[in-house]
Amino acid sequence: MSEQQNTRIGEARTPGESQTPGGPRTPGDHQTPGGSPGARSSGADTAASPSLWRRILSGSAGRNAGLVIALLVIVIVGAVTAGDTFTSVPNVLTILRQASIIGVISIGMTLVIIGGGIDLSVGSVMGLASVVATLAAIQDLASSLHWSVIAVIAIAVGVAAGFVNGIVVAYGKVAAFMATLAMLVAARGLAEILANRRTLTVKSRDFVDALNADILGVDILIWIFILVAVAGWLVLNRTTFGRRTVAIGGNREASRLAGIDVRRHTMYLYAITGLTAGIAAVMILGRTTAGTSTHGQLYELDAIAAVVVGGTLLVGGRGTITGTVFGVLIFATLTNVFVQNDLLSSVQAVTKGVIIVVAVLLQQRFAAPTSR
Amino acid sequence: MVNVDSGLLLDARGLQKSFAGVRALRDVSLEVRPGEVHCVLGQNGAGKSTLIKTLAGVHRPDAGEIVWLGERVEIADPQAAIELGIATMYQELDVVDGLTVAENIFLGHELATGGFTRRSEAAKQTRALMERLGHASISPHAEVGSLSAANKQIVSMARALSHDIRLVIMDEPSAVLDSEEVKNLFGVVRELTSEGIAVVYITHRLEEIRQIGDRITVIKDGRTMASGVALADAPTSELIKLMTGREVASVFPPPVPVPADGEPVLEVEGLSLHGVFSDVSFRVRAGEIVGLAGLVGSGRSEILETVYGARKASSGTVSVSGKRLPRGSVTAAVRAGVGLSPEERKSQGLVLSESIFVNVTLSSMARFARGGWLNERGERAAAREQIEALDLRPSDPDRPASTLSGGNQQKILLARWLVHGAGVLLLDEPTRGVDVGARAEIYALIRRLAAAGNAIVIVSSEIEEVLGLADVVLVVSDGRILATLPAHDIDEHGVLELVMKGTAA
Numbered sequence: 001m002s003e004q005q006n007t008r009i010g011e012a013r014t015p016g017e018s019q020t021p022g023g024p025r026t027p028g029d030h031q032t033p034g035g036s037p038g039a040r041s042s043g044a045d046t047a048a049s050p051s052l053w054r055r056i057l058s059g060s061a062g063r064n065a066g067l068v069i070a071l072l073v074i075v076i077v078g079a080v081t082a083g084d085t086f087t088s089v090p091n092v093l094t095i096l097r098q099a100s101i102i103g104v105i106s107i108g109m110t111l112v113i114i115g116g117g118i119d120l121s122v123g124s125v126m127g128l129a130s131v132v133a134t135l136a137a138i139q140d141l142a143s144s145l146h147w148s149v150i151a152v153i154a155i156a157v158g159v160a161a162g163f164v165n166g167i168v169v170a171y172g173k174v175a176a177f178m179a180t181l182a183m184l185v186a187a188r189g190l191a192e193i194l195a196n197r198r199t200l201t202v203k204s205r206d207f208v209d210a211l212n213a214d215i216l217g218v219d220i221l222i223w224i225f226i227l228v229a230v231a232g233w234l235v236l237n238r239t240t241f242g243r244r245t246v247a248i249g250g251n252r253e254a255s256r257l258a259g260i261d262v263r264r265h266t267m268y269l270y271a272i273t274g275l276t277a278g279i280a281a282v283m284i285l286g287r288t289t290a291g292t293s294t295h296g297q298l299y300e301l302d303a304i305a306a307v308v309v310g311g312t313l314l315v316g317g318r319g320t321i322t323g324t325v326f327g328v329l330i331f332a333t334l335t336n337v338f339v340q341n342d343l344l345s346s347v348q349a350v351t352k353g354v355i356i357v358v359a360v361l362l363q364q365r366f367a368a369p370t371s372r
Numbered sequence: 373m374v375n376v377d378s379g380l381l382l383d384a385r386g387l388q389k390s391f392a393g394v395r396a397l398r399d400v401s402l403e404v405r406p407g408e409v410h411c412v413l414g415q416n417g418a419g420k421s422t423l424i425k426t427l428a429g430v431h432r433p434d435a436g437e438i439v440w441l442g443e444r445v446e447i448a449d450p451q452a453a454i455e456l457g458i459a460t461m462y463q464e465l466d467v468v469d470g471l472t473v474a475e476n477i478f479l480g481h482e483l484a485t486g487g488f489t490r491r492s493e494a495a496k497q498t499r500a501l502m503e504r505l506g507h508a509s510i511s512p513h514a515e516v517g518s519l520s521a522a523n524k525q526i527v528s529m530a531r532a533l534s535h536d537i538r539l540v541i542m543d544e545p546s547a548v549l550d551s552e553e554v555k556n557l558f559g560v561v562r563e564l565t566s567e568g569i570a571v572v573y574i575t576h577r578l579e580e581i582r583q584i585g586d587r588i589t590v591i592k593d594g595r596t597m598a599s600g601v602a603l604a605d606a607p608t609s610e611l612i613k614l615m616t617g618r619e620v621a622s623v624f625p626p627p628v629p630v631p632a633d634g635e636p637v638l639e640v641e642g643l644s645l646h647g648v649f650s651d652v653s654f655r656v657r658a659g660e661i662v663g664l665a666g667l668v669g670s671g672r673s674e675i676l677e678t679v680y681g682a683r684k685a686s687s688g689t690v691s692v693s694g695k696r697l698p699r700g701s702v703t704a705a706v707r708a709g710v711g712l713s714p715e716e717r718k719s720q721g722l723v724l725s726e727s728i729f730v731n732v733t734l735s736s737m738a739r740f741a742r743g744g745w746l747n748e749r750g751e752r753a754a755a756r757e758q759i760e761a762l763d764l765r766p767s768d769p770d771r772p773a774s775t776l777s778g779g780n781q782q783k784i785l786l787a788r789w790l791v792h793g794a795g796v797l798l799l800d801e802p803t804r805g806v807d808v809g810a811r812a813e814i815y816a817l818i819r820r821l822a823a824a825g826n827a828i829v830i831v832s833s834e835i836e837e838v839l840g841l842a843d844v845v846l847v848v849s850d851g852r853i854l855a856t857l858p859a860h861d862i863d864e865h866g867v868l869e870l871v872m873k874g875t876a877a
Contacts, residue, residue: 238745238746239741239744239745239746240737240738240741240744240745240746241744242746243730243737243746244737246723246726246730247723247726247730247734250723250724250725250726251719251720251722251723251724253719253720254714254719254720254721254722254723254734255723255734256682256702257680257682257702257712257714257720257721258706258734258735258788259702259703259705259706259707259735259792260703260734260735261703317723317725318725
């Protein structure tokens with residue numbers, strides 16, 4: 001019995017659309033040459049070669065195509081129902097701006113999930129970082145400090161919290177879900193204590209101005225998202241760190257026995273989600289000009305949803321940054337369509353839920369071919 | 373009722389079964405009489421497990437017939453086997469730790485009225501079953517997770533008896549038991565047979581067969597070598613001869629003499645792992661192959677994993693080229709040039725979803741990389757070189773590892789360490805799940821690697837494989853090294869005799 005189960009788990013990570021890092025292939029378009037997804041394992045019956053339709057859909061090109069189609073459908077619905085207001089350049093920038101903060105967090109989340117973990121604390125770490133950074137700026141007479149100090153402090157808080165998560169998960173061997181859930185609660189609490197449940201205004205005008213500037217008509221926040229996404233893609237696809245992340249998520253024990261320092265690597269993965277939470281804190285400080293312990297509430301769930309909808313397997317070992325970016329854009333665009341049509345956010349929540357379930361169902365259906 | 377003509381409960385004839393071209397059963401027959409203890413003896417890989425699973429309805433035979441109580445039957449699935457009256461106790465106990473004894477026993481056929489379980493009735497019947505098995509002390513309400521392995525086995529047996537069972541198949545039931553518990557188990561077995569229930573007892577411990585068995589069937593290479601021989605008529609040496617002596621000598625390439633003055637590359641001194649093995653010492657020179665021979669559970673694999681640092685030794689030292697390795701650090705061992713090809717290739721060795729080249733360079737990608745940036749071109753080239761050298765198929769380095777055969781997956785692991793430049797190779801079951809043709813290739817490869825100056829330690833449950841490949845053989849039993857001998861001074865028979873004596877003592 002257990003043998004069968006193992007095989008099935010193994011096969012859930014199928015070769016055909018494995019996120020094989022890089023090479024001369026195009027981003028997010030990793031169709032493994034000749035990789036019939038109906039890979040046969042040791043078992044008796046080799047899968048009949050899957051139909052072309054199935055093969056196309058199960059390749060990651062197919063899955064990304066699915067994401068493109070989903071996004072297009074939402075855009076068309078938006079264009080039809082809300083017309084020019086929806087398709088206008090300012091509105092598109094609004095969508096991207098709203099996607100940017102969750103987007104940055106989702107990039108870190110993608111890496112940690114591919115590596116076989118999860119980080120539930122990103123939202124509250126972001127809140128904590130925003131509070132600490134504003135507090136520090138108030139105390140040290142904002143005028144005498146360069147505005148970037150606020151950013152550095154926020155990011156440092158995020159990274160520190162990430163390292164704590166990483167150490168507890170990797171060396172304390174606490175389940176990632178629990179360790180980061182604890183951090184979720186604790187960081188929020190700490191932020192409340194520090195802020196005394198007040199909203200702290202960012203005094204540094206320079207800081208706010210810097211983050212609300214635009215380059216080539218595109219907001220700084222959007223540029224930050226683009227930069228983080230590109231960096232995430234490079235890390236995942238072009239560095240030994242990314243390769244190890246995929247390997248550890250794909251087979252932790254094999255990676256350990258291959259001589260990879262799995263624990264240290266795992267710790268770094270959580271430091272990275274902490275880093276992205278810190279960057280997100282800087283961004284929200286720029287957008288709202290205030291630090292508060294309530295920043296980032298439920299962001300962890302939005303990020304995880306975007307990652308999963310983007311095709312990353314929750315059990316690790318496979319996923320793409322490109323998919324995550326699409327996932328983020330799909331949700332942001334959807335929100336915008338609902339807002340444009342004056343629909344209740346409750347309706348939006350229901351729709352989101354449906355999208356998540358459908359995405360996971362599709363993933364299971366096409367990602368795990370029934371070769372046995 | 374029992375077929376009067378033959379008097380047989382079960383008569384399986386000419387069973388054949390292949391998996392992806394590998395023939396696990398070629399021609400196996402098994403005749404079981406009511407109320408007897410019928411032992412099935414065979415080495416690992418002989419086909420015992422496949423035979424059991426065929427009778428239990430897990431596998432369907434490709435050819436051959438199964439006659440049950442005089443009628444030809446098809447055992448389509450495990451449920452069908454139970455309905456016929458065949459219960460199987462697998463080695464890995466299939467009890468649910470979180471449920472109580474009674475809940476486990478009636479799992480799947482709960483005593484219930486209108487969806488509500490009848491707990492007291494279940495408890496009552498459980499108590500009766502436990503009494504029948506001579507273990508009235510096990511409470512129906514005890515949580516199974518809190519029981520010892522031996523008692524879990526009793527629960528598993530009680531579950532079998534909760535159905536109307538005429539045959540119980542036990543797959544190496546003694547493997548997890550100590551000698552007192554084994555005695556207990558035998559008591560239970562006798563209890564069953566006195567009720568007319570037949571027991572098929574799978575083991576490779578000869579001394580147990582002597583104690584409990586009535587008749588014996590010996591299987592080798594998927595064929596029945598002796599069917600239903602009365603144990604009284606079968607001297608031990610005869611049985612060992614039947615189990616062994618496979619004509620494979622020719623597959624092993626001739627050994628290359630190891631220069632006698634070679635410096636030891638790997639030195640293991642007094643290595644112990646608490647409760648598993650103790651005081652293991654050996655050294656391996658460059659170009660030498662040292663083999664660990666012993667039965668399953670003797671501690672062979674654990675020794676290898678501890679040398680590698682995958683388990684943390686409780687005492688003792690491991691040195692590579694005179695430099696001591698820190699305990700329990702795989703990273704340090706790999707850096708020192710030690711490579712392990714683990715026992716479970718798929719779960720411990722490969723990232724199946726990744727390509728051949730990613731798996732080949734898993735331990736050395738940093739060497740190809742510049743400042744952390746991957747150099748996939750270099751990696752692919754290195755992989756391609758190994759693919760050619762090892763004749764790995766398919767030869768496309770981008771093919772996912774999961775699509776390869778067992779033999780080629782093994783080659784990926786060898787390639788990994790060759791690319792890494794490991795000088796010490798620890799090979800755990802290098803031919804498990806590898807078909808016969810590919811085996812010879814793997815053997816030749818291992819020889820070649822030794823000839824190229826690598827120090828190799830090989831572990832295999834197939835004694836002849838160890839003897840055929842190794843220059844020096846360490847006979848391991850119960851976590852101790854019983855003997856260290858040049859391979860040509862001992863044969864399979866001798867090893868088995870040593871091991872049997874060792875465990876009996």
